[in-house]
Amino acid sequence: MLEYLPLVILISLAAGLAVLVVILGHSFGPHRPTAKKGLPYESGMTPYGPGTRRMSVRYYLVAVLFILFDIEVVFFLPWAVMFRKLGVFGLVEMLIFIGILLVGYVYAWKKGALEWE
Amino acid sequence: MILDQVIFLITAVVVLTAAILVVSVPKMIHAALWLILALAGIAVLFVLLQAPFFAVVQVIVYIGAIAVLVIFAVMLTRKAMQDDGPQLNRYSVLAAAVSLMLFAVLTGMLLSWDGANNLPVNPAVNPDTIVNLGESLTNPQGFLLPFEVASILLLAALVGAIYIGREHRAGKEEE
Amino acid sequence: MNTIPMSYYLVLSAVMFTLGAIGVIIRRNPLVMFMSLELMFNAANLTFVAFSNAFGNANGQIFVFFVMVVAAAEVAVGLALIVAIFRTRHSIDIDLMNTLKN
Numbered sequence: 001m002l003e004y005l006p007l008v009i010l011i012s013l014a015a016g017l018a019v020l021v022v023i024l025g026h027s028f029g030p031h032r033p034t035a036k037k038g039l040p041y042e043s044g045m046t047p048y049g050p051g052t053r054r055m056s057v058r059y060y061l062v063a064v065l066f067i068l069f070d071i072e073v074v075f076f077l078p079w080a081v082m083f084r085k086l087g088v089f090g091l092v093e094m095l096i097f098i099g100i101l102l103v104g105y106v107y108a109w110k111k112g113a114l115e116w117e
Numbered sequence: 118m119i120l121d122q123v124i125f126l127i128t129a130v131v132v133l134t135a136a137i138l139v140v141s142v143p144k145m146i147h148a149a150l151w152l153i154l155a156l157a158g159i160a161v162l163f164v165l166l167q168a169p170f171f172a173v174v175q176v177i178v179y180i181g182a183i184a185v186l187v188i189f190a191v192m193l194t195r196k197a198m199q200d201d202g203p204q205l206n207r208y209s210v211l212a213a214a215v216s217l218m219l220f221a222v223l224t225g226m227l228l229s230w231d232g233a234n235n236l237p238v239n240p241a242v243n244p245d246t247i248v249n250l251g252e253s254l255t256n257p258q259g260f261l262l263p264f265e266v267a268s269i270l271l272l273a274a275l276v277g278a279i280y281i282g283r284e285h286r287a288g289k290e291e292e
Numbered sequence: 293m294n295t296i297p298m299s300y301y302l303v304l305s306a307v308m309f310t311l312g313a314i315g316v317i318i319r320r321n322p323l324v325m326f327m328s329l330e331l332m333f334n335a336a337n338l339t340f341v342a343f344s345n346a347f348g349n350a351n352g353q354i355f356v357f358f359v360m361v362v363a364a365a366e367v368a369v370g371l372a373l374i375v376a377i378f379r380t381r382h383s384i385d386i387d388l389m390n391t392l393k394n
Contacts, residue, residue: 004164057282060375063189064278064368067182068271071364074174075254075264075357082251090255093265100268104275113279125296129304136308139327140315152327155308159334162304165296166345171337171356178360183330183367190371191323194378212317220310227302249350250357260354267361274365282372 061113072101125165132158145191153184170246301342309335322374326367333363 040047075097083090108114135155139148156179163172253259308331315328337356344352 057193057375057379060186060189060193060372061279061282063182063186064275064282064372067178067186067364067368068275068278070178070182071271071361072268074178074360075267077170078247078251078254080251081247082255086255093255093261096265097268100265100272101275104272107276108279111279111283113283121296125300129300132304133307133311136311136331139331140311140319140324145321145323148324148327152330155331156334159338162301162338163341166301166341168341168345168353171341171353174357174360178364179330179334183364186367186371187323187327187330190326190375193375194323209318213314216310216314216317219313220306223306223309224303227306228299246350246353250353253350253354254357263354263358267358270361270365274368278368278372281369281376 058116065108065113068104069101072098121165124161128158128161128165132162146188149184149188149191152187153180156180156184168246170250298342298346301338305335305338305342308332308338323371326370326374329366330363333359 076094079090079094086093132155135151135158138151139155142148142151156175160172160175160180163169163175254264255261312328312330312332312335315331316325319325319328337359340352340356340359344350344356
């Protein structure tokens with residue numbers, strides 16, 4: 001369990017720093033809020049309408065591509081550990097795996113899911 | 118080792134609190150953020166169970182990809198999702214009763230089984246996770262076929278998600 | 293050196309699974325239902341890994357691997373469906389998705 005100590009230290013340092021910065025900013029910065037100051041910054045004009053805009057669906061498609069190829073990469077790791085032992089057989093196994101997913105990649109490319117325009 | 122138990126209890130409390138908040142907070146983006154906390158807690162439990170590889174995979178796949186996808190979906194549908202109506206559907210009381218029954222059956226079954234109390238989760242046994250995993254995944258007698266079939270599942274999901282999610286522009290594509 | 297009994301993990305994952313089930317059944321919002329589904333997947337994964345550790349057998353962990361693959365595929369297609377429904381109907385109230393019924 002002790003080998004995870006650096007990880008714990010890292011996470012608590014990161015979280016602690018974030019909390020500390022927020023607390024310091026709150027306690028030392030002056031607070032004189034007015035109605036005008038509370039407005040969102042809109043390059044000088046008065047903002048109107050809802051502040052949040054619906055995101056483009058292209059972000060979603062990129063995220064889908066990411067998730068699926070992410071899983072693929074996770075599969076590489078146990079295979080890579082065994083690679084020397086398996087030799088050519090392991091290579092063929094992985095080539096089949098990649099080959100099938102390559103079809104999906106080509107499909108995504110042809111359908112323009114990789115283009116942002 | 119008392120340290121393990123302390124870590125387990127803290128993590129369990131965090132995970133359960135986060136899980137309760139996921140199903141109960143009205144704002145979806147908050148639910149998504151609580152979901153991330155619950156998933157991170159599960160990663161800690163994987164470490165306690167001597168499966169560090171899965172702790173990393175949990176962070177990479179669940180927190181890094183699935184949770185991000187959920188947050189994207191929340192942002193894509195935000196306007197319609199600012200839900201002022203009731204958060205629950207018509208059958209909520211009945212459904213809650215059924216769920217509680219499910220819980221009673223699950224725990225009853227698990228705890229009436231002898232192994233639940235006799236089987237210790239043993240930190241001394243350390244199956245070398247990645248090597249074992251690689252051995253079974255690449256072995257034709259083991260899980261080679263599921264491994265290859267998984268790629269077909271991923272391919273189907275990829276094609277399906279792209280086809281459904283793409284914006285159909287008039288004149289350029291069918292439909 | 294047996295520190296944490298198996299039953300702790302089992303009860304924890306049973307509670308988590310039930311919470312996920314409650315979320316799936318009683319919430320009206322499909323995205324929250326998806327998040328609850330993820331909770332249920334994770335409860336099952338936790339049980340798999342706990343048993344895999346208790347029996348010193350890697351097969352449970354292999355299952356977790358495939359559960360993660362299925363979860364990723366399910367999320368990708370399911371959320372795409374929700375986004376597509378949102379685009380055509382401009383509402384994703386789960387009780388209104390009954391076009392196929394008639």
